Amino acid sequence: MKSGILTIMKKELARFFGDKRTVAGVLLPGVLIYVLYSFMGTAMGSVFGVAEDASIQAVRLPQSIAAAADSAGMALTEGSEADLPAAKALVTEQELDLLVVFPEAFDQAVADYNVASGEPAPLVEVYYNSVSTTSQSAYMTFTGLLDSYESLLANKFDVNAGEGGYDLATAEDSTGAFFAMMMPMLLMIFLYSGCSAVAPESIAGEKERGTIATMLVTPIRRSDIAVGKILALAVITVLSGASSALGTILALPKLMGGAAGEMDAAIYGIREYLLLAAVILSTVLLLVTLVALLSAFARTVKEAQSYAVPLMILVMVLGITGMFGGGASQNLAMYAIPLYNSVQCIVGIFSFSVLGSGVAVTAAVNGAATLLGVFILTRMFNSEKIIFGR
Amino acid sequence: MKEILQVQGLTKTFRLSARQQRLERTGEKVRRAVDGLRFSAYEGEIFGLLGPNGAGKTTTLRMLSTLIRPDSGDALIDGASVVRQPEQVRSRIGFLTSELKLEECFTPDYLFDFFSDLHGVDRQRREQRKEELFTRFGIDRYAQVKAASLSTGMKQKVSLVVSIVHDPDIIIFDEPTNGLDVLTAKVVTDFLRQLRDQGKTIVVSTHIFSLIEKICDRVGVIINGRMVLCDALDRVTAGESLEDRFFEIYRETAGDGV
Secondary structure, eight states: OOOHHHHHHHHHHHHHHHHHHHHHHHHHOOOHHHHHHHHHHHHHHHTTTTGGOOOOOEESSSHHHHHHHHHTOOEEEEEEEGGGGHHHHHOOOTTSSSSOOOOTTTHHHHOOOOOGOOOOOOEEEEEEEETTTTHHHHHHHHHHHHHHHHHHTSOSEEOOSOOOBBBBHHHHHHHHHHHHHHHHHHHHHHHHHHHHHHHHHHHHHHHHHTTHHHHHHHHHHHHHHHHHHHHHHHHHHHHHHHHHHHHHHHHHHHHHHHGGGOOGGGGHHHHHHHHHHHHHHEEEHHHHHHHHHHHHHHHSSHHHHHHHHHHHHHHHHHHHHHHHSSSOOOOOGGSSSSHHHHHHHHHHHHHHOHHHHHHHHHHHHHHHHHHHHHHHHHHHOHHHHHHHOO | OOEEEEEEEEEEEEEEOOHHHHHOOOOSSEEEEEEEEEEEEEETEEEEEEOOOSSSSSHHHHHHSSSSSSEEEEEETTTTTTTTHHHHHHHHHEETTTTOOOTTTTOOOHHHHHHHTTTTTOOOHHHHHHHHHHHHHHHHHGTTOGGGOOOOOHHHHHHHHHHHOOSSSSEEETTTTTTTTTTHHHHHHHHHHHHHHHTOOOEEESOOOOHHHHHHHHHEEEETEEEEEEHHHHHHHTOOOOHHHHHHHHHHHSSSSO
């Protein structure tokens, strides 16, 4: 009995370890997950670590808080009550990260306050802009500091307990930030899913079924087969991706319920949608080409799908970079990195901070990478080792 | 007779993987599948390539159809080189092997049109040829049925038909009756004879002696990648049965084992 189990086990393990491609397909995701999590840790660390660089203005800053903020490494500048509207406008425009307004004689008012009196406690107002990651981070750090101080004083003051309106981001900025955070990853995954659903079947499937060789004995050029397949797959992927993206754009505000009450995808104009279309098209062509290359290398559809797993993880990692970047990169060189450039463009388009030259570079770079991929695919179609699996 | 196919020292070597070496218990890192092959085929004849499995027949036909490239040597098909003018070669030949399959989600009608487009056949000629071939092979009743629902024999007929949509002058057929029922096999062999009578050149590879005896005008015996005999069928058999003659040749060439 035991030897039977061992025999079966040995056969299964021999089959697995005897195929280097399968071994690589199984083990590579671990490496990529390590890279993904390391990257996410670094990215999140950078988001939560920006408070020290934040510009914070305080009105009627008391000595007690100034000392606590100083020991926490936060540099505060003093503002006047008269400048309050202008300072709020600066927060809205993301020129100032945090505006903190203390009541008159804060330390004395806190000392005099009787919790049992039922009177409203002295109120500290902290204005921030949720669209800015620096402002958001500074808000969390500073309110954390106030909460700690409040606990020491037996809750003798309140923070942002008034009518609200402390988030000074405009509805348009909030919508933009929300979409800019969500859409890069979602769009990249939608587009990837669309192409990974059809490309392996179209190329590895044809190899597996022996139908590709039937085409290769006709006078059609190998490059025509490669281009024809990639364009057809791109059309299907664009349809699939567009359907998913449209559904998401329309449904996201509803999904967010009250939190997204003022969100509306209609804030985006024809320019944004045209730029998005250009980015999606160049991205789809590149993704389809990459999956097509993996599929041509694979002997079966199943093998092609396992090869595509690392690419899926890479696409997810790149999509996630859009969630932590704090807006589109303004460095044009970043747009020379295929697929990463797509994410940066999508972030920029949805947050109204897109670089026109960035979109142009993205389209050119992804287009050039696609052409290179088509060239390689054509060579692969000419290779008997690839077509007949020798 | 006009020499249509001229094979000039075709050679093909395959690298053996470590796994293949283990399986075949050999230290050889490369295997010469086809070794300096030379033969000719003429207008209006059926040339049979006869040999045991692994002799190099399929590799030879794949080189002739430009699916794989020879390491050295060349073959001229109606003047076009398989090495230097593969697209011209492909437009002049019809190539069929049981390894080539049809997309099962399409109908014979669609597949005929698709391959006609790939071969650049114009609409009028396409429709005329479709009617002629579909009627000849009894495909017309199944023209709108997806290939997945067709019988094996009917699929083979459709494969044959789509490989000759462009009415090529040279037809290369690897194991033409492999896996066919007797009725379909007869339809195919009758059709090959008919094409020969129309002046086409047909090259078939097979290990079935009776097929060679039935349809071939000339035969080439290939053993271990080498052409050991190539002549008219009656001169090869020299009054004996082809099977007896083949095993004589095999013993003389490959030694024991039979």
